[in-house]
Amino acid sequence: MSAMSSNWDRRSVLRAAAGLAALGPLAACGSNNGRSGGGSSGKSIKQYFHAYGEAGVEDALKRYAKAYDKAAVNTQWITSADYESKLFSALLTDNAPDVFEFHPQIQLIKSGQVADLSDIIDPVKSDFNPADIASHTVDGKIYGVRMIDDPQFFFYRKSVLEKAKIQPPTTLDELIEAAAKLTTGKVKGLFIGNDLHAVINPLIWSSGADTLDAKNQIAYHTEGVKEGIKKMRQLFTSGHLLLDAPTDYWDPSAIVQGLTPIQFCGMWAMPVMQKALGDDLGIFPFPKVTDSGKQSVVNGGWSMFVNAKGKNADLAKEYVKWLWIDQKKYQEDFALSYGFHIPPRASIAASATKLKTGLPAEGVKLFNDFGHFDNIGWTQAMITALEDVFANCVRKNGDPEAELSKADTTVNRELKKLFG
Amino acid sequence: MSTTTTRGVAHPASAKASPARPRRGLRGSSTFNFWLFTSPFLIGLTVFVYVPIGWSLWLSFFEARFTVTPSKFVGFDNYWQMLQDSKFTGSLVTFTVFAVFIVPATWALSLGLALLVNRLRFMKAFFRSVFFLPTACSYVAAALIWKMSMFSGVRFGLMNTILGWFGVENIAWLANPDPPWYWLVIVTLRLWLQAGFYMILFLAALQNIPPELYEAAAIDGAKPGWQTFRYITLPQLRATSTAVILLLVIAAYQAFDEFFNLLAKTTWGRPPLVELYYTALGESQDYGEGSAGAVILTLLILIVTLAQGKFLGFGRGDDK
Numbered sequence: 001m002s003a004m005s006s007n008w009d010r011r012s013v014l015r016a017a018a019g020l021a022a023l024g025p026l027a028a029c030g031s032n033n034g035r036s037g038g039g040s041s042g043k044s045i046k047q048y049f050h051a052y053g054e055a056g057v058e059d060a061l062k063r064y065a066k067a068y069d070k071a072a073v074n075t076q077w078i079t080s081a082d083y084e085s086k087l088f089s090a091l092l093t094d095n096a097p098d099v100f101e102f103h104p105q106i107q108l109i110k111s112g113q114v115a116d117l118s119d120i121i122d123p124v125k126s127d128f129n130p131a132d133i134a135s136h137t138v139d140g141k142i143y144g145v146r147m148i149d150d151p152q153f154f155f156y157r158k159s160v161l162e163k164a165k166i167q168p169p170t171t172l173d174e175l176i177e178a179a180a181k182l183t184t185g186k187v188k189g190l191f192i193g194n195d196l197h198a199v200i201n202p203l204i205w206s207s208g209a210d211t212l213d214a215k216n217q218i219a220y221h222t223e224g225v226k227e228g229i230k231k232m233r234q235l236f237t238s239g240h241l242l243l244d245a246p247t248d249y250w251d252p253s254a255i256v257q258g259l260t261p262i263q264f265c266g267m268w269a270m271p272v273m274q275k276a277l278g279d280d281l282g283i284f285p286f287p288k289v290t291d292s293g294k295q296s297v298v299n300g301g302w303s304m305f306v307n308a309k310g311k312n313a314d315l316a317k318e319y320v321k322w323l324w325i326d327q328k329k330y331q332e333d334f335a336l337s338y339g340f341h342i343p344p345r346a347s348i349a350a351s352a353t354k355l356k357t358g359l360p361a362e363g364v365k366l367f368n369d370f371g372h373f374d375n376i377g378w379t380q381a382m383i384t385a386l387e388d389v390f391a392n393c394v395r396k397n398g399d400p401e402a403e404l405s406k407a408d409t410t411v412n413r414e415l416k417k418l419f420g
Numbered sequence: 421m422s423t424t425t426t427r428g429v430a431h432p433a434s435a436k437a438s439p440a441r442p443r444r445g446l447r448g449s450s451t452f453n454f455w456l457f458t459s460p461f462l463i464g465l466t467v468f469v470y471v472p473i474g475w476s477l478w479l480s481f482f483e484a485r486f487t488v489t490p491s492k493f494v495g496f497d498n499y500w501q502m503l504q505d506s507k508f509t510g511s512l513v514t515f516t517v518f519a520v521f522i523v524p525a526t527w528a529l530s531l532g533l534a535l536l537v538n539r540l541r542f543m544k545a546f547f548r549s550v551f552f553l554p555t556a557c558s559y560v561a562a563a564l565i566w567k568m569s570m571f572s573g574v575r576f577g578l579m580n581t582i583l584g585w586f587g588v589e590n591i592a593w594l595a596n597p598d599p600p601w602y603w604l605v606i607v608t609l610r611l612w613l614q615a616g617f618y619m620i621l622f623l624a625a626l627q628n629i630p631p632e633l634y635e636a637a638a639i640d641g642a643k644p645g646w647q648t649f650r651y652i653t654l655p656q657l658r659a660t661s662t663a664v665i666l667l668l669v670i671a672a673y674q675a676f677d678e679f680f681n682l683l684a685k686t687t688w689g690r691p692p693l694v695e696l697y698y699t700a701l702g703e704s705q706d707y708g709e710g711s712a713g714a715v716i717l718t719l720l721i722l723i724v725t726l727a728q729g730k731f732l733g734f735g736r737g738d739d740k
Contacts, residue, residue: 081684085701092488107705111486186575186590194595195685236596243592244573259574381704388507391687396597406506417485 043071045316048090048100050083050302053251054268054339064323064330071315084380091307098316101147101302104136104376106418108305109143115308116141120321124345132344135374136303144303145324147334148341151367152198152266152298155252155273158282160261168284170295172206172231175262175287179240182261188242191260193249196232196394197387198264198298201372202286203228204386205296211378211386216419218411220386226400228289229393236394252276266300267363268339274359283362285370297370301341342367377418385410480711488707498712502699507687508713511695512720518691519672519724522610526668527661530615534622535649548623552616559677562613567594567682571605597688606689609678614671618664625660629653662732669728673721692717 049061058077065073076097078086090096091113108114121142125133132146156168164182169175179189192199204211207224235241242260247253252269254260256276264286265273273281285295304324306316323330328348335343336354342364343349355364385407392398475488480498484490502508537548554562570578571593580590593601633652642648654661676693683689696717700710 085697088486088705089701092486107486113486186584197685239589242574243595244571244577246568246572246574246576384698384704387685388687391685395595395686396688 043312043315044074045071045098045312045319046074046076046096047319048076048078048083048087048097050080050101051077052268052338053080054272057334057338060330060334060338064327064334067330068319068322070322071312071319073319091309094311096307096310098307098310098312099320100305100307102144102305103301104144104303104374105379106138106376107379107381109138109376110418112308114143115306115313115317116143117145117306117317117320118142120317120325121145124325127345127347129344129346131299131371131373132301135376138376144305145320146301146303146344147324147331148301149344149367150266150268150300150302150341151363151371152202152264152300153283153285153363153366155255155263155265155269156282156284157255157261157277157280159280161282168282169287170284171287172203172228172289176231176235176238176240178262179235180238183240187258188260189240189262190235191242191245191249191254191263193264194243194245195248195387196236196390198249199232199286200386200390201298202296203232203289205298205372206286206293207289208293211375211382212415216377216415218408218415221404221408224290224293226404229389229400231289232390232394233397267360267367268341270340270360270363272339281359283359283366285366295370296372297366299367299371299373301344301374377415379414379418381414382411385414476711476714478711479707480715482708484706484708484711486705490708494708498708499716501709502713502716505709507690508692508695508699508716511690511692512717514689515673515675515691516724518675519669522607522672523665523668525607526611526615526618527664529611530618530664531622531657531661533615533619534626535653537619538623538626548620551619554612555614555617557613559613560681562609563678563681566605566609566678594682597686600688602683602689605682606678609682610675613678614668618668621660621664622657625657626653629656662729665732666725666728669724670721673717673724 047065049058052058058075062075065075087097087100087102091100102108118141121128121133125142128146129149132149133142136142136144136146154168160182161168161178164178166178166181167174169178175190182189201211204220204225207222207228209222209225210219213219242254245254245259249264250266250269252263252265252273255263255265256273285297288295304320306313306320310316328345331343331345332348332352335341335348336352340355340360340363342355343352349355354360389400389403389407392403393400479488479490481493481495482490483492483494483497533551537544537551540547569576572578572580573590573592573595575581575584575590577590577593579593583589583591591601593605629652633656634648637648637652638644642651673691674693675691676697679689679691679694680697683694692713696710696713698704699713700707
């Protein structure tokens, strides 16, 4: 100890501190800014992305960012499960991202968190899927740029269904019956995710209902939806549903590993499934729940938003315009090279040869025939209210009428706050 | 050692000489030294504990959605909403039940382990380490191991593989609340993670019991084993037991990590902190209601702790 004390006198400590201070700028070189030089302009932008499951997406986004020469773009790659909470928390601080991906939700606009992007989208508005434009528009202003459209449907092993003499189900009853016939030993007939949340909206649409109507009033509380929930309970307790799988519905592992012959998933996973199963793969939309219902496909996807309260809002807008409006080559690469997504721009979709034939073309057809897009008025709190209905009725045997009424209270409170 | 000795011998007068050389300024002041050493911690405590608590209390009286600097005062509305929210009140009830079960279970297991390793004649250090090591594991990592490999609902899961040898069908341990197998997963995980730590506390207490007590008891005819444990060991562990129970009760109400990672997006098995997390950070970003819930939870923990302290006599001397 004494030896150390004599070596570490005040001068030494000051010298060491000065040395550390000098090393500071070097340490900054290690940060993930997506560029080697930090940008010739000296300006920087921070962007948030949730972690995509497909290999290569992260590198691609950093490559695009590196090609931007008007600012250094720092990419934060966040685990999917933590994305919402990290994004929402960050948006309240000075450390908020300037640019981030999310789904169109009106509370982001009402709370002034996202910037109006009409001026950069208007010139190319006619090239975008009109449904995507509508889902990002409030009072005539467009608040986000759609990057990709992600239709979700059922994938199935053709050979397994043929062997069991089962046609792709077109009604929920047929799906329940198919799950029963296809369950053998350790293989369960059907996988719709561990928490079943992915099929909530399809169930509502396939019952002939909707989440909200055109006047932003509750449209999900119908007899058809109640009937659908009861059928889902029947399926859940049948023992023919794969539960507690190591990965959730968005990952193709369950069908690829042979844990189930039918899985609800997104078109993004199609290339991985095709690679593993070859031509032994088919798709069908969420089946009809009631006679008055119609098959449905949920069109998910991600959009780019600019933090309106950020220090670099204008710079961020320029970057969003550059990447998600001007750089069609990158947009096509992002949509088609790391999993299949449908480009929201007609001009890119028209040249997407990978989506023109075979199973991808069938996916596009289901997207066009049965697709339902985001409703900007359907917020996170409302989504949670219906997730609770599913958890309490389907997984816990609650009464659908009572649980839907409980959800109504939450949703109406939310609607009142948003629309008065 | 030799350096110290040499210096001590070579400069015997230095200690006497120092009073003659008055120390300059604040360096000699014990008050200055006190603040020098404690201020970093006090600043940290103020910035990271007291300010957030105060801010949270302030937020609880405002409508604070998507903002932590709100302007609309709502009085006790947030408290009223939280107390009316069946999910939040349900989580408080569920976790009172959880605490009633997990606290005695951990107490008994950790005491049992302490008694076991205290008596060991060989490989004492090895067994103490084995039981203590899980304490070093993160709750998140342990939860993922439990979920992904031990209690996975598919045939690859360790438990399902073992049950499969006996012809038992795969069990969905976490996805199905009926039967509530998820409690088995959570309780085994929590016992594995925390029993080792409390074992160390009991072990320290056991080693502080004077051997004369056992010798005197033996002379008086007490039989070793249950009789000695019941009338000597257990009363001597009273203070430690009370402290352990207190810590366990607080830990039970503060449960978050394993529940958040094991039971994602369920409406059951949610501890209050997970419920508050979803209220304030997850979906609705309602910092007002979240803060009101946090105040309610704090008061509840305070009441339970005080009641438990009163009941078990925390702070009373062992001789009373």
